[in-house]
Amino acid sequence: MPAPETVLTVRNLTVRFARSKIHAVDGVSFDLGTERLGIVGESGSGKSTLGRAIMRLLPSAAKVEADQLDFDGAPLLTRSEREMRSLRGNRMSLIMQDPRYSLNPVLTVGKQVAEAALLHQKIGKKEAYAKAAEMLARVRISDVERVMELYPHQISGGMGQRVMIAMMLLAKPRLVVADEPTSALDVSVRGDVLELLDELVRENNSGLMLISHDIRMVAAFCQRILVMYKGRVVETLTRLEDAQHPYTRGLIAAMPDPRKPVRRLQVLDRPAIDALEPRP
Amino acid sequence: MIEVSNLSVSFGSGERRKQVVKGVSFQVAKGETLGIVGESGCGKSTVLRSLAGLDRHWEGEIRLNGQPVERVRSREHLTLAQMVFQDPYGSIHPRHRIERVLAEPARAMKTGEGWDRVAPALEQVGLPAAFAERFPHELSGGQRQRVAIARALMLEPEVLLLDEPTSALDVSVQAEVLNLLADLREERGLTYVLVSHDLAVIAHMCDRVLVMKDGLFVDELDKSDLARGETHHAYSKQLFEASYL
Ligand SMILES: Nc1ncnc2c1ncn2[C@@H]1O[C@H](COP(=O)(O)OP(=O)(O)OP(=O)(O)O)[C@@H](O)[C@H]1O
Ligand SMILES: Nc1ncnc2c1ncn2[C@@H]1O[C@H](COP(=O)(O)OP(=O)(O)OP(=O)(O)O)[C@@H](O)[C@H]1O
Ligand SMILES: [Mg+2]
Numbered sequence A: 001m002p003a004p005e006t007v008l009t010v011r012n013l014t015v016r017f018a019r020s021k022i023h024a025v026d027g028v029s030f031d032l033g034t035e036r037l038g039i040v041g042e043s044g045s046g047k048s049t050l051g052r053a054i055m056r057l058l059p060s061a062a063k064v065e066a067d068q069l070d071f072d073g074a075p076l077l078t079r080s081e082r083e084m085r086s087l088r089g090n091r092m093s094l095i096m097q098d099p100r101y102s103l104n105p106v107l108t109v110g111k112q113v114a115e116a117a118l119l120h121q122k123i124g125k126k127e128a129y130a131k132a133a134e135m136l137a138r139v140r141i142s143d144v145e146r147v148m149e150l151y152p153h154q155i156s157g158g159m160g161q162r163v164m165i166a167m168m169l170l171a172k173p174r175l176v177v178a179d180e181p182t183s184a185l186d187v188s189v190r191g192d193v194l195e196l197l198d199e200l201v202r203e204n205n206s207g208l209m210l211i212s213h214d215i216r217m218v219a220a221f222c223q224r225i226l227v228m229y230k231g232r233v234v235e236t237l238t239r240l241e242d243a244q245h246p247y248t249r250g251l252i253a254a255m256p257d258p259r260k261p262v263r264r265l266q267v268l269d270r271p272a273i274d275a276l277e278p279r280p
Numbered sequence B: 001m002i003e004v005s006n007l008s009v010s011f012g013s014g015e016r017r018k019q020v021v022k023g024v025s026f027q028v029a030k031g032e033t034l035g036i037v038g039e040s041g042c043g044k045s046t047v048l049r050s051l052a053g054l055d056r057h058w059e060g061e062i063r064l065n066g067q068p069v070e071r072v073r074s075r076e077h078l079t080l081a082q083m084v085f086q087d088p089y090g091s092i093h094p095r096h097r098i099e100r101v102l103a104e105p106a107r108a109m110k111t112g113e114g115w116d117r118v119a120p121a122l123e124q125v126g127l128p129a130a131f132a133e134r135f136p137h138e139l140s141g142g143q144r145q146r147v148a149i150a151r152a153l154m155l156e157p158e159v160l161l162l163d164e165p166t167s168a169l170d171v172s173v174q175a176e177v178l179n180l181l182a183d184l185r186e187e188r189g190l191t192y193v194l195v196s197h198d199l200a201v202i203a204h205m206c207d208r209v210l211v212m213k214d215g216l217f218v219d220e221l222d223k224s225d226l227a228r229g230e231t232h233h234a235y236s237k238q239l240f241e242a243s244y245l
């Protein structure tokens, strides 16, 4: 098997916020090919910060350092803000964790999606609207006509996520960082949305970083999984069953299982895990 | 504790008018946990918002603790039921420090200053008291969600309306939050209405589940139905089959 083309190279990436002493991301290294890579980990372990550091979207209070951070073979950290702006939403795309708050509150959903179509595909205004409607229908928005007239605060949480995904699909980026893109979707809609993401990755030769706390979903959908704990990647898996690290095993044990009801859910033995992951 | 009869909610007017909740009735006993599941956009959050007194479009009757409530709530009725929102930003002012976010409800309801209760409230949801100094954007998604839960608990409500309270949390923190909610239910006899798309969470927490589709409840499942994966409607069957893989 030939090595997959490299979309992103990350070596020893570290992020520190001015107000805190600890590293939100601590020496993370990985390569992303034209593949679906899952990132799981504890709340606050640095998943979103990692995604935003790659997109260069962190506030100036954040200090980002890396031995190497290359996208499509060219370094990202030395690019100007102007260059980054043209890359984002074009060659690279971020789907944020709070979708309804990432959309422009004063523009209708239809306008925003149509704008994405206009920007990325050489078509006219009317066509862009038609394209937007088509894309919204593909992410299983029912009642597309009505929804296009609504403002972000008037749509449901899951609809917000799908609107973000529709905009991203229109841009056909080479790198997609999707931060909890399906957390508000029920299983049937989620399946369709994941299928669309998969199609995008295959058709455009893209790389997808899927950040999620839902390890079952990530394990089913992604080819590889990075497990983060306190800013570090503690293990890389292709199958959940292979998990060795006590944190990952703890995660698996903490999932409620409808077939085996328990009164209290198992929680992590944090001191034991921290003893294994000493911090400077 | 909660009695709802013939609740309807519509948005828009004229040709654009859309009925989102179509005359639903249900009851929740004191200390019970009722789950609501259903497709994205079917009206779950809208039902919770009406119960919480945040939406004034509703028609029908809502009774809390035996008393009918008005569209515009009295202060006493507002403190009775508190909501934890699907996106934490829905209840957290982005430019206020966490301490102010947490003290605000007590101050607004004139039940004291609230400042002294900030630290214990944070610790209760597993966050360091030092987070009081931070702004919401300086927290991770899951940390923000825990602040939202802490905020809802500040007024010591009898009813908590939980809209996807753990969908932004990883399973380990989810387990901690669910255990916390279970403890509170036991200690204070709280009543919950829990909306989640995660059937495992629903089955773990709820005594009873309503399945919603297109503004209507199409199925009702009790604990033993949930354990056995038994359903009484094609849609709930589909929902269960897709998630028990
Ligand atoms: N602007 C900021 N200033 C200070 N600290 C921050 C800032 N943004 C994030 N942090 C901290 O960095 C850590 C990592 O946050 P991050 O949002 O990356 O977590 P996450 O893994 O995405 O968690 P979640 O699953 O809860 O979304 C957290 O402890 C958070 O409080
Ligand atoms: N202010 C509003 N104006 C117009 N339509 C609205 C408004 N609020 C909600 N709606 C519509 O009501 C419907 C139900 O929304 P609701 O938020 O209750 O769904 P939900 O079941 O919570 O979905 P999700 O699981 O995605 O959060 C949606 O079609 C939405 O567009
Ligand atoms: Mg995050």
Ligand SMILES: [Mg+2]
Pocket: A156, A157, A158, B044, B045, B046, B086, B163
């Ligand atoms: Mg909702």
